[in-house]
Amino acid sequence: MIEAVGLTKRYGKTLAVDDLSFNVQSGRVTGFLGPNGAGKSTTMRMVLGLDNPTGGSVTIDGRRYRELHDPLRTVGALLDAKWVHPNRSARAHLRWLAKSNKLPDSRVDEVLELVGLTSVANKRAGGFSLGMSQRLGIAAALLGDPQVLLFDEPVNGLDPEGIVWIRKFMHRLADEGRTVFVSSHLLSEMALTAQELIVIGRGKLIAQCSTEEFVAQATESTVKVRSPQLPVLRNALLHAGVRISDEGEGLVVSGMDSAEIGELAAQHGATLHELSPQRGSLEEAFMQLTGESVEYHTDLEQTAVAEAAELISTGK
Template identity: 60%
Template sequence: MIEVHGLTKRYGEVLAVDDLTFAVRPGEVTGFLGPNGAGKSTTLRMILGLDAATSGAATVGGRPYSAHPAPLKAIGALLDAGAVLPGRTAYHHLLALAAGNGIPRGRVASVLTEVGLESVARRRTGTFSLGMRQRLGIAAALLGDPPALVFDEPLNGLDPEGIVWIRGLMRRMAAEGRAVLMSSHLMSEMELTADHLIVIGRGRLIADTPMETFIDAHSSREVLVRGPQVASLRRILSPAAEVRADRVDSLVVTGMDAAAIGAMAAAAGVELHELTPRQPSLEQAFMDLTRDALEYHAGNTTTNAANATNSAQETSR
């Protein structure tokens, strides 16, 4: 299990992570979500002992990462797929990691096969594509057969086959009883992969809940309405519901169910060709919940420029 207790990180006057407490339990894929600048990467780095916490603690299997004599056997992680020596082959990169953690040489070949890189094992990593480097990073995370795994944006650079593969890998790792923590901005994949969600914004915990509960609690029910008289229908529905155009002949209605929309259309003599409830999505729920926690808002050039300047100034301090 990965446990975070009151984790806080300050960079000068900037509070990057603010009193975070959560747990990543065995047997689940836990999605770690938040807008850009929310503190996700900083939190992951503190879990792995790469950044020192200002206060609070993070433990893996009951003790800090740095206290494990063979860290790769306690937790496997992929934070930066580019963190390899370009002149070293994939095989020798993994062999060096294995030697430093008391892992048998035979495990290197096993994980290369697991991630589909056995045919390029003797190639120098500097010739690898981003997707191949991602696979190599995942192989390194699996090398010690650890009970806990951490992945930061593991889908970067992967083709569709690779995305399906890693989705299956995450699910299988959890089914084997491992604790899996995965950060990604790809909401559709997170929705298909994760069982549980940790959501943060501006360094603070916003949600810690099962996936289905999160979606149900933080998204609006919508109904797609299509027909030749949508302009008339919009005037009828607008006082009672939120209505927006979808295409020329269709509307999306929020705040009213399909039965009520159909009844109002029938009473007004408005012809309908389609009346379809839409299933709420993780993307919609996430956007609704984190709207006030965004550091950067598209569409406001002045605000974005000011935010960028402030961030640059803080970074240089």
């Protein structure tokens, strides 16, 4: 189990990770979700003892990473697939890693086989595509046959084939009963891979729950209503104390399900042309939760509005 308590990292004036506490359960795939710049990579580097926390601590099965003996046997990680010397062959890269944790050379060939790099094992890693580098990184993570695995944005920049491969691989690792902690900024990707979610924004914890719970909780369900007697219906709904908003010719109602709205309409003799429950997408849910914590907002929208206003006022 990975457990973070009050984990904090400050770079000068920026607080990259802010009093973050969470735990990653054993034997499950836990997604680490947050927009770019939310502090996911920094947190992962602190888990691995690469960056020193400004405050708080993070432990793996109760021990700090730097206290682990032959750590590759306990924790495997792929934070950046490009952390390989470009002139060194894939096999040589894995050989020194294996040696450092007293793993036999035969293990190198096993993991190369596992990720399908046997045929290019003696080629220099600098010539690898991103997908191949990613596989080499996963091979390195698996060298010590660890129970805990960390992956930072493993599908980033991969082609669809690569993404499917990684996804299947994660499932396989989880099926083998390993603890997998994987970060992503794509909720849709996490919904396919992770059972548990830890969501952060601007270095702060937003939610820790199962993926299902998160989606249900975050996607606010609304109902779309269209009716020729819209003003009547609107008054009735307002009277019932639900939130409504206009959308084209209809209304979007939140806080009341479609059955209740239908009955309300019947009571007031309003004909309904449409009564459809709307389910927010995962991405919307994610945006809703993390929207306020995205670090780099664009001011494109504001600019566009300002420009439009100017055009109107000058009468063009």
